[in-house]
Amino acid sequence: MFLLDTSAWIEILRRPARLRLDAIAEIDDVATCLPVVQEVLQGFRDEAAFRTAREALMAFPMVESPLRQEVYDTAIDLYRTARRSGLTIRSGVDCVIAACALRNGLTVAHHDRDFAILARVSALQVQEVLP
Secondary structure: OEEEOHHHHHHHHOOOOOOOHHHOOOHHHEEEOHHHHHHHHOOOOOHHHHHHHHHHHHOOOEOOOOOOHHHHHHHHHHHHHHHHOOOOOOOHHHHHHHHHHHHHOOEEEEOOHHHHHHHHOOOOEEEEOOO
């Protein structure tokens, strides 16, 4: 099962698309979490496109909803572990997304260096979606 990061969704939803969802996983093997939904949807300017994207994203299985303290505790540990290793995570939200994936045994499909770093300092499974 895969949790697609915002960076993967951006590549799928951009026009022209640089990536197809079926190149990552079967649709039944995709889940999401609220931080990804927020990041993806906040970027839409067109109201009709926003509504369509929101409906599509909300149709995927949602992990860690509602977000509990344990998710944030895991995210904090991930960030601090990376810092102790001399590595900088640019986005705390990426740590929350990684925590959702870790807690649910999901692989993060991404095009974002933060996830490669987090995989180096934890058991996070990742798949880069673009070369």
